[in-house]
Amino acid sequence: MRTALRSGARPAALVALCVLALLFAGVASAQDDEATAYDRTGWQVGGGFLAAFPDLDSGASFDTAYGLDLRAAYRMIPNWSLEVQYAWGGTFDSNVQDVSSHLLTANSKLHILTGRVQPYVLVGIGILRSDLGRLDPKMPGLVYTFGGRASAGVDVHVTPHFGVYAEGGYVFSADELRPLRYGTAATGLFWQF
Secondary structure, three states, rough: HHHHHHHHHHHHHHHHHHHHHHHHHHHHHHHHHHHOOOOEEEEEEEEEEEEEEEOOOOOOOOOOEEEEOOOOOOOOEEEEEEEEEEEEEEEEOOOOOOOOEEEEEEEEEOOOOOOOOOEEEEEEEEEEEEEEEOOOOOOEEEEEEEEEEEEEEEEOOOOEEEEEEEEEEEOOOOEOOOEEEEEEHHHHHHHOO
């Protein structure tokens, strides 16, 4: 039992050491933060991966899907930017049908803080392309409809231009006949010009 505790504590100690190193790096760079404008206006591009968690009323059990997240934004003022975001939600597999989605939205993004760490909330509306399979021959498998997203996340600047982001959100369609809804968790890298 004692050996199991020690071996289980090793990964936790490594994570704690990494967190402490990041904290010390943040304190050491605090002098630079005052002179660095992380909230400057201009373009930002980024991309990464996402996991999508289905919220479907079909009676089937769907697996988590994995896809891609791409974005381009223009920061108008320090606390607000307009963003175009593309998300390929992957394919939700099940024993009944497979469901896949592509979402392209125009987002309004509010940056709550404007320093090195920038939490944000965003809402967006756009076009959702979903392939819902053909359980019923009378229903189309491929559907284009209005879609939207609501998300919250954080941008963390590693340098004044380069950083990482993490975001959690919810995607929904306006199609009342065959609605597609799912939660997302995305992470990736960004470059701010």
